[in-house]
Amino acid sequence: MSKVRVRFAPSPTGPLHLGGVRTALYDYLFAKNQGGDFVLRIEDTDTARYVEGAEDYIMEALQWCGIVPDESPKHGGKYGPYRQSERRGIYDRHLKEILKTDYAYLAFDTPEELDEIRKEFELSGEVFAYNYLTRTRLKNSLTLSPQEVQQLIDDKVPYVVRFKMPVDRVLNLEDIIRGKFSVNTNTLDDKVLVKNDGMPTYHFANIIDDHEMEISHVIRGEEWLPSLGLHYLLYEAMGWQRPQFAHLSLILKPEGKGKLSKRDGDKFGFPVFPLNFKDPETGHVSKGYREDGYLPEAFINMVALLGWSPANDREILSLEEMVAEFDLNKVHKAGARFNKEKAEWFNHEYLKLKSDEQILHLLQQVRDLDLEGQSDEKLLKVISLMKERATFVKDIYNEGRFFFEKPAVYDEKAVKKAWNDAAVENMSALANHLESMSAFDPDSIRAAVHEFAEQRGLGMGMVMMPLRLALVGELKGPDVPDILNILGKEESLSRIRNAVDNI
Structure with missing residues (x-):
């Protein structure tokens, strides 16, 4: 395999987790750094856990993050179909x-x-x-005669196809991130390759696809590391060249123990999904970074550094700069x-880098903000004063509400x-x-x-x-002459005299 080709292969069984976004991002960065292709493949063979709308959610989330596939169910490509449910004929042939x-x-x-056993x-x-x-x-079929096996098949008795794990072999495995290690096949079980409904399991469909x-490089989470021995042997069984493997470490809870979960987000008040996700069965809405006010470029920059360090310990990098620097090693x-x-x-930090005009556009898109009747000129002045203090675009309004009320x-x-x-x-x-x-x-006022x-x-x-208190209602905000200037003379005098009469 001369050209680098990587794939992100999520299952549409729910919203895309922060860890999944990181896997997709590292796939993308590695592919683009190497001049290769980034493929999105939907692994939807687990029909029991399939969640309506999850596939569309995955695609929308990647689009928002700026992680755009070269090939996918949406973008097409010469290696399709890109949904496993549409590749049954391919699996049957290899079976x-x-x-x-x-x-x-x-x-x-x-x-x-x-269960009895x-x-x-x-x-x-x-x-x-x-x-x-x-x-x-x-x-x-290892213990039954060929005639008994055929009779069971003719009688339409359900069966699965299992991998026959070799006895007492030492497999020498290699991972780009974790190096070399060995595993004895006696510690591995005979995994199911094809379920009794004829659909392949993750293991079999995965290596076939x-x-x-x-695919030249498989970048995935460390939860798949125990399956590496089986996958090595599946490639051997089929007589195929193996890709190179890289298993990413976990994203941990804020306190550092255990994998970050949705419960942690609920407990500590932050999202673990890129976008809001509404469960089609319960109606429960899980928070997303987009809806919480995060900029996609800031979100992606944060995710990239959860497990990778650029040169010179730089922290603020554009997607293009990450591509240029990314190294799996x-x-x-x-x-x-x-x-x-x-x-x-x-x-x-990313909000500070935006122009006032860019922030104005974002501010006007935020729901639940009453900006009706406010001129762009006034809003731009408020943005210029408040953006250095703001974490989110909505903070400019919420922390500067006194400019409008x-x-x-x-x-x-x-x-x-x-x-x-x-x-x-x-x-x-x-x-x-x-x-x-x-x-x-402002200068004349000062x-x-x-x-x-x-x-x-x-x-x-x-x-x-007392002037700040009269204008704002609190002892906070930017320089008072700037507040007076934005409010204008008539509004400023009204507020000062109102305070004199009512405090």
Whole structure:
């Protein structure tokens, strides 16, 4: 295989997890770094766990993240179909081939019979496995005569196809991230390759598809590492060249112990899925990064660094810069701990990099914000002042709500700190002083307030604190002259006099 070809092969059994996004991203970065192809294949052979809408969700999530496949059910390609449910004929053809070898056999044991055997083992303090030790006493084509096997088939007795694990072989395995290691086949069981409904299991369909699609590198989660020995032997059984394998470590809980789960997101208040997902059965909505206000480029940058370190410990990288730098040999073996604060930091940094006009466009797309009647000119001024303080686009409005709404109440602690009889007199006089101004730009306002303070022999704190309280309702926000300028003279004077009359 001369050209690098990688695949991301999710199952449509629910929303795409953060770990799945990272796998897809590393697939994409590696393929593009090597001038290769990134393939999206939908592994939908698990019909029992299939979730309506999950496939569309996966595609939409990857699109939002900027991880665009070269080939997929949507984009097409010469190696299709790209859904396993549409590749049955291909699997049937290869099933016939492996059954001609000594690597596979038919097993007619019913689930009830296998349950009985498991109970026998448990009574003896043992764990049952369908393997080289037990297969010789079970109901399969290794113990039955060819005539008995044919009769069972003719009688339409359900059966599965199992892999016949070699006895006492040492397999020397290799992983790009984890290096070389060995496994004895006696520790492996005879996995089912084809279920009794004729559909292949993950193991069999997976290696057939990877071979047929000329996949050169398989990048997947470490939960598949125990299956590597079986997959090596399946390639051997079929007489095919193996791809190279790389198994990614887990994304860990914030406290560092165990795999990050949806429950952790619910517990600590962050999403574990890229987009909102509504369960079609329960109606429950799981939170997504997009709907929580994360920028896709910030989200992807955060995900990329959960297990990979670019040169010079850089943290802010565009997708193009990640492609240029990505190296599977620099992916960490140890699990990466998720950090909510770090995720928010990335979003803050990317928000700062956007122009005011770009943020205005994003702000106007946020639902549930009442921007009706607000001019673009005013919004751009607010954005310019507030974006350095904001983590999310919506924060610009929520933290700067005072630009759009008069204070309905005044913070009690702020009132105790900044408001007294002297403040009432000073603010009343300041309103008259500001009213006489012809220009109302920040520099003119700043000069006028300083002049007022000097004339009355006041420290700036004695003027600015009650003034801020009158304008904002709290002792927060950007520079007061900037607030006055954006509010305009008429609104500013109205707020100052309202505070004088009502606090």
